[in-house]
Amino acid sequence: xxxxxxxxxxxxxxxxxKKEPPKKLINKSNMGQTLENDVSITNDYYLExxxxxxxKKPTPIQIVHVNYPARNKAKITEAYYKIxxxxxxxxxxxxxxxxxxxxxxxxxxxxxLSNIHPHQIEHLRRITAAGGIGFLIxxxxxxxxxxxxxxxxxxxxxxxxxxxxxxxxxxxxxxDEAYRIPFSYNPRVDYLSVIDEHILPTFKIKGHE
Numbered sequence: 001x002x003x004x005x006x007x008x009x010x011x012x013x014x015x016x017x018k019k020e021p022p023k024k025l026i027n028k029s030n031m032g033q034t035l036e037n038d039v040s041i042t043n044d045y046y047l048e049x050x051x052x053x054x055x056k057k058p059t060p061i062q063i064v065h066v067n068y069p070a071r072n073k074a075k076i077t078e079a080y081y082k083i084x085x086x087x088x089x090x091x092x093x094x095x096x097x098x099x100x101x102x103x104x105x106x107x108x109x110x111x112x113l114s115n116i117h118p119h120q121i122e123h124l125r126r127i128t129a130a131g132g133i134g135f136l137i138x139x140x141x142x143x144x145x146x147x148x149x150x151x152x153x154x155x156x157x158x159x160x161x162x163x164x165x166x167x168x169x170x171x172x173x174x175x176d177e178a179y180r181i182p183f184s185y186n187p188r189v190d191y192l193s194v195i196d197e198h199i200l201p202t203f204k205i206k207g208h209e
Contacts, residue, residue, distance in 0.1 A: 035104045035139040035146075035189075036088065042187040043089070052192060054091030054098065086123040093192060094200070097132040099124065100191075104139035110168035111138055113161045121158050124151045133199060137181065137191055140171060146181040147174045148194040 036056075046052040067075045087101035101120055105111040116136070124134035134151040153173070160166040179194045 035102050035137070038188045039089065039102055039137060039191075042189045042191070043091070045187045046192065052091060052093040052098075054089055054093070056089055057086065087120055093133075093195065096200075096203070097127070097130075098134075098195070099127045099132055100135045100137060102137045102139070104141060106141050108140070108142035108171065110170045111140075112168045113158060113166065116154070116158070121155065125155065128152075133195065133203075135191075135199075137189065138174065138178070140174070143171075144183075145174075146183055146189050146191075148179040148181050148191055148198075149174065150178070150199070153177045 040056055043052075043054040043056070046054060069075060087099055089101070090097070090099040092098070101116075101124075103111060103115050105115070127134040128151050136149040136151075136154055138147045138149050139145070140147070149169075154169075157166060157169045157173070179198050181194055182190050184190065
């Protein structure tokens with residue numbers, strides 16, 4: 001004979017709790033890489049796929065002291081980084097010279113104009129005046145968003161800083177006047193897709209074919 005043992009009584013009309021499926025974790029840390037490193041990885045991908053040739057410019061260093069332990073050996077023992085004279089990256093894409101710098105901010109409202117040096121503005125102005133493509137890649141870490149900021153927009157707000165004392169470029173300007181750069185595994189920061197869609201068509205209109 002089967003014996004039945006009484007189990008714990010459940011209150012009337014008390015629903016049986018359901019197990020919730022485990023939440024999917026989304027990694028928004030840009031794979032732990034800095035913006036500059038992500039762009040360098042992107043450029044390596046462009047080079048390997050023969051899409052463009054873009055390199056990072058070497059950072060200028062001022063050597064202060066060199067030790068010579070032997071006649072055929074020299075060891076730099078003291079050196080300092082100089083402020084770069086121009087921008088971080090340059091290269092060729094579809095016959096166009098491109099030149100740009102990378103900036104990032106932790107702010108959710110703006111990027112300070114103090115992050116952009118006057119000599120970089122002047123350099124990009126000369127590039128665009130000569131028919132090249134100059135721009136900034138700006139990363140808003142708070143939103144995990146990358147933006148392509150055309151030089152024309154950058155220059156407008158830079159001049160406003162000189163004439164009106166403006167201190168920053170608001171985040172909303174990036175939403176309205178810049179272009180969102182798609183971020184993926186490869187290419188990571190696909191800024192060339194923005195150039196294809198939004199920049200090169202304007203060059204053709206201007207007669208820069």
